[in-house]
Amino acid sequence: MKKILKVALAAMMTVGLAACSGNSGEGSDTEQISVGFVTDTGGINDKSFNETSYKGIQDFYTEMGYSEAPKYIESKADADYVPNLSTFADEGANLIVAAGYKFDTAIQKMAENYPDQKMLVIDVNWLDAEKYTNIMQVGFAEHEGSFLVGVVAALKAQELGEDTVGYITGGDSASMLRFYAGYQQGVWAVDPNMKILFDNANVFDNAALGKTLAEKQFAECSVIFHAAGGTGNGVIEAAKEATLAGNEKWVIGVDSDQYEQGFYDDEKTQSVILTSMMKRVDTAAYDACKAVAENTFKGGVYSYSLANNGVGLPDENPNLTEDVLATVEEYKQKVLDGEITIEDAPVTNEENPNTSFTGSTSQE
Numbered sequence: 001m002k003k004i005l006k007v008a009l010a011a012m013m014t015v016g017l018a019a020c021s022g023n024s025g026e027g028s029d030t031e032q033i034s035v036g037f038v039t040d041t042g043g044i045n046d047k048s049f050n051e052t053s054y055k056g057i058q059d060f061y062t063e064m065g066y067s068e069a070p071k072y073i074e075s076k077a078d079a080d081y082v083p084n085l086s087t088f089a090d091e092g093a094n095l096i097v098a099a100g101y102k103f104d105t106a107i108q109k110m111a112e113n114y115p116d117q118k119m120l121v122i123d124v125n126w127l128d129a130e131k132y133t134n135i136m137q138v139g140f141a142e143h144e145g146s147f148l149v150g151v152v153a154a155l156k157a158q159e160l161g162e163d164t165v166g167y168i169t170g171g172d173s174a175s176m177l178r179f180y181a182g183y184q185q186g187v188w189a190v191d192p193n194m195k196i197l198f199d200n201a202n203v204f205d206n207a208a209l210g211k212t213l214a215e216k217q218f219a220e221c222s223v224i225f226h227a228a229g230g231t232g233n234g235v236i237e238a239a240k241e242a243t244l245a246g247n248e249k250w251v252i253g254v255d256s257d258q259y260e261q262g263f264y265d266d267e268k269t270q271s272v273i274l275t276s277m278m279k280r281v282d283t284a285a286y287d288a289c290k291a292v293a294e295n296t297f298k299g300g301v302y303s304y305s306l307a308n309n310g311v312g313l314p315d316e317n318p319n320l321t322e323d324v325l326a327t328v329e330e331y332k333q334k335v336l337d338g339e340i341t342i343e344d345a346p347v348t349n350e351e352n353p354n355t356s357f358t359g360s361t362s363q364e
Helices: 049-064 078-090 101-113 142-159 174-190 207-218 229-244 281-293 322-336
Strands: 035-038 071-073 095-099 119-122 135-140 164-169 195-200 223-227 250-255 273-279 300-304
Touching: 035 049, 035 078, 035 281, 049 095, 049 250, 049 281, 071 078, 078 095, 078 101, 095 101, 095 281, 101 119, 119 281, 135 174, 135 281, 142 164, 142 174, 142 223, 142 250, 142 273, 142 322, 164 174, 164 207, 164 229, 174 195, 174 223, 195 207, 207 223, 207 229, 223 229, 223 273, 229 250, 281 300
Parallel strands: 035 071, 035 095, 095 119, 119 135, 135 300, 164 195, 164 223, 223 250, 250 273
Antiparallel strands: none
8 A cells, every 4th residue: 555645734834824924025035936826627716716725825925025926727627637737837837736636637647747846736635645746735624614614504594493404515526525524413413303405516617506506405494505616606696696585595605705705785794604614725825835935845745624723614704693603612622622523424315314415426
């Protein structure tokens, strides 16, 4: 069995490095590094995974006072991955960032074709790190953060007098299933009899489909957690329309704090975003940039979890009461103390009839 190098999380991998860096703002005489970012098929403006990953690079550029903006290329199909990555390698980029688990094959080919090219791949952490020493592989404990928003969803459903919540995903990868696994356990920690609706759009860039699936679920519940990238934008739109029509509906966002995206009034003071499951892909991208700039880049497997604030809720949650936040904090502490262990695989309908997840995640 191939031995995977586990790289201990050090200061480089902690959240909030931007606040700790010694170089910032104007007047920095640090030589600018060149970073190329390649999106998955969700596009740069997905308001979620890709956009947040790119923001981490932008944040680093801004802090260092770089005069030029980082470059990016949008992938329209999976076949674009290697050509897009190769474009930046041929241009001599100091670092290439690939966003998403679908890059696992492409990034291996790149490592073989460009053995000296430093690369970061997000949501891939299973490659042979002893072989691919020029790749930083970053994984997230999505199930831990999703557990917390599952608690939020169940508490809100109870407040509304309901016994059902929803979940919409954009794919069936291991990371996507971790989202659902944690969500299930968070919901059932509050109410083991609560029903969870499940739909897989099987695509991350189809807002129309996301809206259709949300409208179907909203017929049975008032709270949906989406882990669907750009497809999730349709879930948010469905909640806005329903709420404006007098039917209160809520969405739990993903990857970034999507609160502002949920505004539905002209004054922009009311949002359908109950909270968001923060997956700090921006921090991962920032950390890789910083490592290259400081000449400390090292290939290997890196992990972001609840323990190092790699996942969790936003700092501000205007639609959550103090009581709900206190309850969430209690559950979080139990996870950190080891009193609660969160499994990373979802429960099927055969194991628990309160979920509509049967193990088949295909959605036509």
